[in-house]
Amino acid sequence: MAKQLDNPFYYLDNFEFVLNWVEQRYADILNGVEARFIQQYRGLPRASRALLARMVMRRGVLFRQSRLHYPEIGPAAPALAPLVAAGWVDDAPLLGLRQLFDLFTKPELLGAFAGQGLPSTLSKAAMYARMATALPPCFASAEAGAVATPLSATHTEAALSGEPRGHSVHMPAGREYLAPLSGWWAQAGDPVCELLVMPLCERFRLMFFGNLRQDWSEFVLADLGLLRYETVAFSASCRALESRRDIDDYLHLHACSDRLLAGEDAAAVMACVSPQAHANPWIERRRAKLLFRIGQACERTHDWQGALRAYGASSHGEARMRHIRVLERALLYEPALLAAEAALNEPASEAEAQQLARMHPRLRRKLGLPVQAALKPHPPATLTLHAPPEDAAHGVEELARRQLHQAEAPAHYVENTLVNALFGLLCWEALFAPLPGAFFHPFQRGPADLSEPDFMHRRRARFDTCLSQLDSGQYLHTIRANFDAKAGRQCSFVHWPALNTQLLQHALQCIPPEHLKKWFLRLLADIPANRSGFPDLIQFWPEQRRYRMIEVKGPGDRLQDNQRRWLAYFAEHDMPVAVCFVQWAET
Numbered sequence: 175m176a177k178q179l180d181n182p183f184y185y186l187d188n189f190e191f192v193l194n195w196v197e198q199r200y201a202d203i204l205n206g207v208e209a210r211f212i213q214q215y216r217g218l219p220r221a222s223r224a225l226l227a228r229m230v231m232r233r234g235v236l237f238r239q240s241r242l243h244y245p246e247i248g249p250a251a252p253a254l255a256p257l258v259a260a261g262w263v264d265d266a267p268l269l270g271l272r273q274l275f276d277l278f279t280k281p282e283l284l285g286a287f288a289g290q291g292l293p294s295t296l297s298k299a300a301m302y303a304r305m306a307t308a309l310p311p312c313f314a315s316a317e318a319g320a321v322a323t324p325l326s327a328t329h330t331e332a333a334l335s336g337e338p339r340g341h342s343v344h345m346p347a348g349r350e351y352l353a354p355l356s357g358w359w360a361q362a363g364d365p366v367c368e369l370l371v372m373p374l375c376e377r378f379r380l381m382f383f384g385n386l387r388q389d390w391s392e393f394v395l396a397d398l399g400l401l402r403y404e405t406v407a408f409s410a411s412c413r414a415l416e417s418r419r420d421i422d423d424y425l426h427l428h429a430c431s432d433r434l435l436a437g438e439d440a441a442a443v444m445a446c447v448s449p450q451a452h453a454n455p456w457i458e459r460r461r462a463k464l465l466f467r468i469g470q471a472c473e474r475t476h477d478w479q480g481a482l483r484a485y486g487a488s489s490h491g492e493a494r495m496r497h498i499r500v501l502e503r504a505l506l507y508e509p510a511l512l513a514a515e516a517a518l519n520e521p522a523s524e525a526e527a528q529q530l531a532r533m534h535p536r537l538r539r540k541l542g543l544p545v546q547a548a549l550k551p552h553p554p555a556t557l558t559l560h561a562p563p564e565d566a567a568h569g570v571e572e573l574a575r576r577q578l579h580q581a582e583a584p585a586h587y588v589e590n591t592l593v594n595a596l597f598g599l600l601c602w603e604a605l606f607a608p609l610p611g612a613f614f615h616p617f618q619r620g621p622a623d624l625s626e627p628d629f630m631h632r633r634r635a636r637f638d639t640c641l642s643q644l645d646s647g648q649y650l651h652t653i654r655a656n657f658d659a660k661a662g663r664q665c666s667f668v669h670w671p672a673l674n675t676q677l678l679q680h681a682l683q684c685i686p687p688e689h690l691k692k693w694f695l696r697l698l699a700d701i702p703a704n705r706s707g708f709p710d711l712i713q714f715w716p717e718q719r720r721y722r723m724i725e726v727k728g729p730g731d732r733l734q735d736n737q738r739r740w741l742a743y744f745a746e747h748d749m750p751v752a753v754c755f756v757q758w759a760e761t
Contacts, residue, residue, distance in 0.1 A: 182246035188393035189227035196381045203418045221253040231390040235369040267368035275302045384414025392617045402663045412614040440471035466490035478504035511537040555752040560759040570728035570756040571710045585713040591672035597694050598667030599656040604636035620666030630698045644687040680714040684721040707736030722750040
């Protein structure tokens with residue numbers, strides 16, 4: 175907070191930090207528009223640069239000038255003028271009905287449409303529905319390229335005359351609906367402006383973060399001290415996107431994903447996705463995930479052929495299994511069985527092998543083929559607890575924890591947090607090693623290649639060094655030292671709110687290092703699949719230096735596949751674990 179109070183232009187510094195970062199690392203692939211923007215931006219007055227940064231970091235691209243009031247910038251109009259002159263801001267944008275309702279309050283809209291007989295008792299949503307029906311269809315959306323309602327006195331008059339400035343629009347019959355807006359907004363004196371360079375700034379954000387999931391709030395949270403990141407020494411040449419095509423393809427895939435989320439036909443989206451794998455693994459993962467989601471969308475509509483095409487083109491870890499499942503759902507049992515048997519010979523993961531073990535016998539039965547009896551896994555130990563139904567709001571995990579907890583045997587709710595945190599604290603140095611392609615901006619919670627198949631191979635010597643400490647006892651010092659020194663720093667494996675000194679002390683005192691080593695090796699074998707599925711609770715007996723993990727299930731709950739795999743692993747290595755069934759007591 176002190177940084178923001180001491181420097182009211184902190185956000186401007188952050189925005190310019192990104193521009194400098196992008197210019198330094200992407201100079202060879204910046205196009206002319208991007209390079210000119212950066213140079214022209216630097217020549218603007220500070221107030222104008224600051225206002226542009228403020229607008230970029232806000233939601234949407236349409237702003238009322240009265241809402242662009244910042245004490246450090248001063249009046250908005252003078253700061254906007256250079257941005258308008260540069261063509262980066264439109265001070266008289268054309269607005270459709272949807273934009274009007276997004277920008278203005280209900281009382282303001284009642285005034286704007288005073289002649290339309292809208293009851294004041296209507297909600298804003300009901301007002302919009304009424305006006306959308308009353309106005310000609312072309313007034314519903316500015317994006318349709320038909321309607322224009324520039325909200326300033328001069329430009330409303332221009333629109334009514336059929337000659338709006340800076341836009342070429344068709345003004346259909348029904349323009350009389352704009353007349354009330356002209357008088358209303360001329361008196362209001364609060365013009366609307368539109369940020370035109372948001373797509374350009376989104377590209378800069380993409381180049382900096384390597385994704386569009388992270389945004390400018392990362393800077394703010396870091397400035398406030400709410401998020402702290404590990405400092406990694408990586409070279410100025412490190413970047414996620416290696417070519418102009420990478421940038422364009424990422425944005426294209428992102429747009430396709432948005433279309434799919436918006437409910438567009440999956441086949442239409444699929445047609446826009448390249449059938450060829452991308453050379454950049456960072457982009458290919460996104461292409462594979464999008465194809466997988468297209469396959470899921472096709473399944474929901476029973477478009478089996480579309481789903482097969484999508485899954486067949488995807489390298490997503492679950493795509494092959496879904497492909498076989500779709501063959502089965504489409505009643506194509508013979509090709510489904512052939513594909514399942516081929517996958518059984520070389521399963522991609524434990525998860526896939528587990529699913530195939532269930533599917534293979536089923537497919538053979540459907541084809542009238544003999545089925546070999548499967549070996550049943552050794553069931554884990556179980557216990558049953560009873561609780562009154564009125565306590566259901568607490569959650570079955572907390573109810574079980576309370577009943578099991580004793581002063582001499584404390585029980586903690588940890589689920590996936592404890593084992594992951596112990597791994598992260600022990601292997602911190604290996605996780606944050608500055609390898610090529612792992613880190614390329616200062617707001618990373620972990621290496622970018624964490625889910626890649628070669629993640630462990632690239633760092634094998636480093637992880638071997640970390641895990642060897644479990645054989646010597648050095649791990650106790652390393653975990654405790656990192657718990658103190660790295661406290662609060664973002665890490666993909668450490669959820670700090672779930673940790674405390676007592677829990678850490680009990681874990682290090684009661685869990686044998688050989689158990690930790692086996693957990694960590696399995697975790698490294700398949701991080702995406704194995705970092706979840708751990709039991710809900712852990713109970714310690716500090717005096718006896720032992721522990722027990724407990725998976726809690728309420729009435730009707732069943733074990734998930736990743737939980738079954740971890741339970742089987744615990745049983746294989748004789749680790750103490752139990753499944754606790756919570757039942758509602760009769761009243």
